[in-house]
Amino acid sequence: MSMKIVQNVLLLTPFLLCVSLSSAATPSISEQDLKTAAQLRDEALKTSKGYEIVESLTTEVGPRMAGTAGDAAAVKWGVAKLKELGFDKVWTEPVTFPTWKRGVETAEVISPFPQPLVITALGFSVGTEPEGLTAEIMAFDTLDDLINAPEGIADGKIVFIKHRMHKARDGSGYGPAVAARGRGAVEAAKKGAVGILIRSIGTDSHRMAHTGMMRYEEGTPRIPAAALSAPDADLLENMLKRKQPVKVKVTLDAQDGEQYTSHNVIGEITGSEKPEEYIIIGGHLDSWDLGTGALDDGAGIAITTAAAELIARLPQRPKRSIRVVMFANEEQGLVGARAYAEAHKDELQKIITGAESDFGAGKIWRLDSRVKSEALPVVEQMAKIMEPLGIEYGNNRAGGGPDLIPLRQMGISVFSLRQDGTDYFDYHHTPDDTLDKIEKESLDQNTAAYVVLAYITAQMDGDFGSGLE
Amino acid sequence: MSMKIVQNVLLLTPFLLCVSLSSAATPSISEQDLKTAAQLRDEALKTSKGYEIVESLTTEVGPRMAGTAGDAAAVKWGVAKLKELGFDKVWTEPVTFPTWKRGVETAEVISPFPQPLVITALGFSVGTEPEGLTAEIMAFDTLDDLINAPEGIADGKIVFIKHRMHKARDGSGYGPAVAARGRGAVEAAKKGAVGILIRSIGTDSHRMAHTGMMRYEEGTPRIPAAALSAPDADLLENMLKRKQPVKVKVTLDAQDGEQYTSHNVIGEITGSEKPEEYIIIGGHLDSWDLGTGALDDGAGIAITTAAAELIARLPQRPKRSIRVVMFANEEQGLVGARAYAEAHKDELQKIITGAESDFGAGKIWRLDSRVKSEALPVVEQMAKIMEPLGIEYGNNRAGGGPDLIPLRQMGISVFSLRQDGTDYFDYHHTPDDTLDKIEKESLDQNTAAYVVLAYITAQMDGDFGSGLE
Numbered sequence: 001m002s003m004k005i006v007q008n009v010l011l012l013t014p015f016l017l018c019v020s021l022s023s024a025a026t027p028s029i030s031e032q033d034l035k036t037a038a039q040l041r042d043e044a045l046k047t048s049k050g051y052e053i054v055e056s057l058t059t060e061v062g063p064r065m066a067g068t069a070g071d072a073a074a075v076k077w078g079v080a081k082l083k084e085l086g087f088d089k090v091w092t093e094p095v096t097f098p099t100w101k102r103g104v105e106t107a108e109v110i111s112p113f114p115q116p117l118v119i120t121a122l123g124f125s126v127g128t129e130p131e132g133l134t135a136e137i138m139a140f141d142t143l144d145d146l147i148n149a150p151e152g153i154a155d156g157k158i159v160f161i162k163h164r165m166h167k168a169r170d171g172s173g174y175g176p177a178v179a180a181r182g183r184g185a186v187e188a189a190k191k192g193a194v195g196i197l198i199r200s201i202g203t204d205s206h207r208m209a210h211t212g213m214m215r216y217e218e219g220t221p222r223i224p225a226a227a228l229s230a231p232d233a234d235l236l237e238n239m240l241k242r243k244q245p246v247k248v249k250v251t252l253d254a255q256d257g258e259q260y261t262s263h264n265v266i267g268e269i270t271g272s273e274k275p276e277e278y279i280i281i282g283g284h285l286d287s288w289d290l291g292t293g294a295l296d297d298g299a300g301i302a303i304t305t306a307a308a309e310l311i312a313r314l315p316q317r318p319k320r321s322i323r324v325v326m327f328a329n330e331e332q333g334l335v336g337a338r339a340y341a342e343a344h345k346d347e348l349q350k351i352i353t354g355a356e357s358d359f360g361a362g363k364i365w366r367l368d369s370r371v372k373s374e375a376l377p378v379v380e381q382m383a384k385i386m387e388p389l390g391i392e393y394g395n396n397r398a399g400g401g402p403d404l405i406p407l408r409q410m411g412i413s414v415f416s417l418r419q420d421g422t423d424y425f426d427y428h429h430t431p432d433d434t435l436d437k438i439e440k441e442s443l444d445q446n447t448a449a450y451v452v453l454a455y456i457t458a459q460m461d462g463d464f465g466s467g468l469e
Numbered sequence: 470m471s472m473k474i475v476q477n478v479l480l481l482t483p484f485l486l487c488v489s490l491s492s493a494a495t496p497s498i499s500e501q502d503l504k505t506a507a508q509l510r511d512e513a514l515k516t517s518k519g520y521e522i523v524e525s526l527t528t529e530v531g532p533r534m535a536g537t538a539g540d541a542a543a544v545k546w547g548v549a550k551l552k553e554l555g556f557d558k559v560w561t562e563p564v565t566f567p568t569w570k571r572g573v574e575t576a577e578v579i580s581p582f583p584q585p586l587v588i589t590a591l592g593f594s595v596g597t598e599p600e601g602l603t604a605e606i607m608a609f610d611t612l613d614d615l616i617n618a619p620e621g622i623a624d625g626k627i628v629f630i631k632h633r634m635h636k637a638r639d640g641s642g643y644g645p646a647v648a649a650r651g652r653g654a655v656e657a658a659k660k661g662a663v664g665i666l667i668r669s670i671g672t673d674s675h676r677m678a679h680t681g682m683m684r685y686e687e688g689t690p691r692i693p694a695a696a697l698s699a700p701d702a703d704l705l706e707n708m709l710k711r712k713q714p715v716k717v718k719v720t721l722d723a724q725d726g727e728q729y730t731s732h733n734v735i736g737e738i739t740g741s742e743k744p745e746e747y748i749i750i751g752g753h754l755d756s757w758d759l760g761t762g763a764l765d766d767g768a769g770i771a772i773t774t775a776a777a778e779l780i781a782r783l784p785q786r787p788k789r790s791i792r793v794v795m796f797a798n799e800e801q802g803l804v805g806a807r808a809y810a811e812a813h814k815d816e817l818q819k820i821i822t823g824a825e826s827d828f829g830a831g832k833i834w835r836l837d838s839r840v841k842s843e844a845l846p847v848v849e850q851m852a853k854i855m856e857p858l859g860i861e862y863g864n865n866r867a868g869g870g871p872d873l874i875p876l877r878q879m880g881i882s883v884f885s886l887r888q889d890g891t892d893y894f895d896y897h898h899t900p901d902d903t904l905d906k907i908e909k910e911s912l913d914q915n916t917a918a919y920v921v922l923a924y925i926t927a928q929m930d931g932d933f934g935s936g937l938e
Contacts, residue, residue: 059707062584069583114538115531115761118900206675207760207900231903235761238528238904291676292584292704431587431676434700435707 027375027462029382037385037455040310044448049309051440054302054361056081058292058435065289066329067099067260074285075263078301078326082267085309087324088317089270092263095328095339099260100124102289103253105226107197110134110247113239118229119197120209120290121254122181123332124216125225132251133158133195133224139240143180146187155192158248159184160199160228160236167203171359171421177201178212185225186217195224195250199233204426207231211288211429213332224252262286262328264336267305269312271321271458276347278321279457280354281307281450284330284337284403291433295424299438299446300357300401301326306443307450311458318458320352327403330358334402341406348410353457353464355415356401357446360427361438362420364391364449368398371413372465382456386449394418400467413464415457417449496844496931498851506854506924509779513917518778520909522550523771523830527761527904534758535798536568536729543754544732547770547795551736554778556793557786558739561732564797564808568729569593571758572722574695576666579603579716582708587698588666589678589759590723591650592801593685594694601720602627602664602693608709612649615656624661627717628653629668629697629705636672640828640890646670647681654694655686664693664719668702673895676700680757680898682801693721731755731797733805736774738781740790740927745816747790748926749823750776750919753799753806753872760902764893768907768915769826769870770795775912776919780927787927789821796872799827803871810875817879822926822933824884825870826915829896830907831889833860833918837867840882841934847925854921858914863887869936882933886918 061077064070075092082090100123107117121127138157140146146159161184165177180198188196200210209227216222228236239246265285271277283300287293308324328336344351353371367386369379376396383393399405400414408414427433457464530546533539544561551559569592576586590596607626609615615628630653634646649667657665669679678696685691697705708715734754740746752769756762777793797805813820822840836855838848845865852862868874869883877883896902926933 055707059704059711060582062582062704113529113531205903205905206677207903208676231761231901231905234905235528235531235903238524242528292700432700434674434676434704436674436700436703 025462027378027460027464029378029456029460033456033459034381034385037452040451040455041385041389041448044307044310044451045444048440048444050302050306050443050447051438053081053305054294054298054438055435057298057301058294062292063289064285064287064293066097066262066286066332067257068289071262071286075265078265078285082265082324085305086312087267087269089268092265093339093343094261094263095336096259096261097329097332097335099257101255101257103127103255105252107226107248107250109239110249112244112246117232118207118209119226119250120211121252122214122225122227123211125214125252125254126222127253127255128224128251132249134247134249135194137236137240137246137248143184143187146191149191152192154188157193158195158197158250159188159193160197162199162233162237164199165201165203165425167422169420169422170418171424173203174201174425181212181214181227185214185223186220189221189223193223198227200227200229202230202425202428202430205230206432208430208432211290224250226250226252264328264340265326267308267324269308269322270317271319272317273319275321277350277352278323279352279454280323280325281454282325282327282403283357285326286329286331288331288429290429290431292435293433294435294438295360295427295433296429297330297358299361299443303357303443303446304450306447307454310451311455318455320458322454322458330403334405337403337406341410345410348412351407351412353413353415354400354404354407355417355453356403357417357450358401358403359419359421360424361443361446362422362424363442363445364389364417364419366394366418367391368394368416368418369396370398370400370467371396375462375464378456378460382452385452389445389448391449408467411466411468413467415453417453419446496847496929496933498847498925498929502925502928503850503854506921509920509924510854510858510917513776513779513920514913516775517909517913519771519775519912519916520907522774523763523767523907524904525550526767526770527763531761532758533754533756533762535566535731535755535801536726537758540731540755544734547734547754551734551774551793554774555781556736556738558737561734562808562812563730563732564805565728565730566798566801566804568726570724570726572596572724574721576695576717576719578708579718581713581715586701586717587676587678588695588719589680590721591683591694591696592680594683594721594723595691596722596724597693597720601718603716603718604663606705606709606715606717612653612656615660618660621661623657626662627664627666627719628657628662629666631668631702631706633668634670634672634894636891638889638891639887640893642672643670643894650681650683650696654683654692655689658690658692662692667696669696669698671699671894671897671899674699675901677899677901680759693719695719695721733797733809734795736777736793738777738791739786740788741786742788744790746819746821747792748821748923749792749794750923751794751796751872752826754795755798755800757800757898759898759900761904762902763904763907764829764896764902765898766827768830768912772826772912772915773919775916776923779920780924787924789927791923791927799872803874806872807875810879814879817881820876820881822882822884823869823873823876824886824922825872826886826919827870827872828888828890829893830912830915831891831893832911832914833858833886833888835863835887836860837863837885837887838865839867839869839936840865844933847929851921851925855918858917860918877936880935880937882936884922886922888915
């Protein structure tokens with residue numbers, strides 16, 4: 001999951017808002033279909049197909065940052081995997097974007113207590129001069145404190161933002177914390193800083209820094225930006241308590257790369273009655289470069305692919321089509337998601353609903369919807385089938401997942417199968433995002449929920465209307 | 470804690486075994502002294518002096534691998550800290566040893582699934598050629614499997630030892646696992662290998678490799694040796710399951726350095742009645758280079774220094790002297806410990822007993838002794854005072870801690886205050902050995918136990934005899 005680039009997305013949408021995505025029919029689902037959904041749910045708990053898929057992706061591809069050789073390998077993998085699993089149609093759609101290269105990244109305290117620091121560059125940070133950037137640290141408790149500080153207060157300094165993200169099942173600590181990553185460099189530069197170090201946007205205490213996107217702004221100097229691991233942020237704080245100037249040297253050779261064209265990878269189980277109508281489930285195929293992208297978002301790819309594959313094993317195809325979309329380059333700004341929305345903007349009425357899995361591999365504890373009110377009885381029936389999985393119904397204000405933001409803003413209805421993300425930000429965007437963090441049992445529970453969602457929405461009569469209602 | 474280099478130590482000892490370290494007096498301790506010991510125990514639980522000390526060492530010095538600038542800074546820190554805390558005498562004793570430099574260390578899978586691997590060189594490994602070492606992986610479940618394999622089986626290959634260390638409160642998984650680190654390179658070279666990668670000797674699943682000592686042998690080629698992080702060892706295993714050759718490139722520029730002279734740092738609370746008799750408590754001042762040496766062994770330094778300092782705050786000095794010894798270069802072969810034993814071999818009868826803290830910062834759960842049987846009643850009384858700390862008496866076969874092995878083998882009695890090491894090998898010898906892994910409360914409990922041990926042994930009438938009895 002990356003920052004949500006809502007502003008850019010909104011630019012695409014206003015003229016579409018008047019499209020009616022709702023039909024007159026009262027939505028309903030048959031008893032037989034509910035029974036099949038329950039069988040699929042139970043079947044999902046018995047397979048480990050999801051785990052096989054994420055094991056395959058992390059082992060055979062590994063890191064797949066947008067625009068790297070890993071990205072290309074992942075696209076190839078996705079196409080081959082969907083074909084191997086018996087999807088009826090498998091294709092790719094191009095997604096073009098600027099790229100960024102990490103390079104070497106080191107930091108050390110120069111004085112008063114020389115020792116190395118573990119850092120990682122933030123995505124799209126500029127590099128330092130080759131000899132590194134050496135300057136005194138100026139600490140702020142929060143991004144707001146920096147914003148509210150006087151002009152010129154950080155002249156020639158490296159700003160350090162100490163804010164600690166809090167841990168929560170729903171990941172609610174991320175929003176308040178992540179602004180320091182996205183906007184920190186701009187705000188620090190405005191105060192005269194020559195660089196910025198933030199405490200990693202994460203909830204662990206391991207010596208790994210969390211990367212993720214940052215942005216520059218026209219007219220503000222582009223200063224190098226990196227994250228410190230939590231123990232290194234602690235260390236700097238402890239040094240600063242001694243009331244002596246703390247001088248740090250940071251060396252980054254990060255740089256912008258060429259434009260690159262990757263691909264959304266799409267696999268379809270083609271519907272038997274209304275093949276042109278479809279449900280989207282999926283995740284994003286890219287990852288950051290530090291880990292193998294098991295949780296972010298190999299798990300989402302695996303869960304949704306395994307769910308669709310279970311439906312493909314039924315003696316007959318569902319009424320509507322089910323598309324698994326493996327979105328390209330989510331991490332650097334929902335680029336694949338925007339490309340998909342743009343490419344399919346004329347078929348919005350055919351997209352019955354969507355749900356992305358992009359919050360790791362923890363168990364799902366809640367189902368949220370965003371559908372027209374007449375469709376809520378079907379959602380209620382769906383929730384009943386999910387109940388034995390430990391899932392409760394939440395509300396009708398679902399987000400749908402980052403890669404569905406563009407489509408949602410154009411009016412498609414969405415669902416959120418909300419995962420337990422208590423530990424998600426322990427690993428998020430670090431080298432530690434690896435296969436061993438995934439439990440088969442949790443992954444199967446996720447697959448079970450997605451298969452219920454996909455099957456019921458593919459079989460129901462009527463539609464969910466617009467998520468904008 | 471490093472591997473115990475018992476063989477080397479034994480060479481020093483035979484001629485000393487005939488020294489009698491036992492006097493005729495039946496050991497005893499007064500009720501008043503036991504009362505004071507209990508007061509000291511309770512006082513220890515109220516201070517956070519131990520935490521202050523380890524915070525100071527990790528913040529102001531940080532990594533302090535033997536022979537580095539950090540080593541020199543640590544010696545300076547130790548002397549200053551002991552003086553600041555009011556020790557009566559503070560001095561250093563020289564310790565000379567060969568050194569080793571880590572340098573850059575990288576690895577990657579070249580084929581069939583190119584991706585980076587996280588490794589770290591083992592201590593005293595040779596480097597590779599500058600362009601790296603590229604070869605196919607040959608995996609063995611255990612070191613024994615490698616030893617028992619046919620001659621030449623690993624010709625031109627990089628051996629990979631998959632053995633997983635198990636987790637246990639008493640650290641009992643370490644012994645069976647660590648041989649792969651110490652002897653792996655020699656055994657692999659004997660089978661024709663050009664390099665060796667071991668699964669880290671650790672119990673975590675984080676993407677950090679565990680360093681530690683390895684040894685070469687005269688007449689066997691010196692091949693590069695490194696440890697893989699647990700997730701990277703998993704990854705290699707998963708790749709190998711595909712039954713295709715897995716080719717890896719390893720680049721190490723590790724190399725031997727110059728001889729170096731560091732120092733044992735010693736602080737004494739000088740006894741009021743028998744100042745020439747003393748008790749040793751302590752830890753080792755060096756660490757590996759990857760972390761800040763908080764658990765290994767900043768904690769031991771802190772616990773024992775804080776315990777002695779509590780005794781120094783009493784209105785009068787104890788009868789015997791208490792020495793806090795901060796041993797130099799434990800990690801690379803108990804070098805400081807052997808130097809101390811050699812320098813003090815003529816005063817063994819004056820060393821009443823000893824105990825080293827070198828197993829992290831977990832709570833102490835057991836007291837073991839190694840004393841003459843006539844002294845066991847005093848040990849029993851000591852155990853009673855420790856009981857409220859959740860400590861039970863174990864047996865009379867204490868080890869005393871790695872740095873007391875040389876003295877123990879010369880005949881001094883020892884105690885072991887056994888810590889809960891369940892998580893110790895999650896962090897041991899990794900970048901993750903940092904201050905945040907230490908809980909103040911546990912550290913205080915440790916200090917409380919050490920102050921009881923030190924005070925009672927400093928006050929008792931009679932002695933503990935020889936640990937060899």
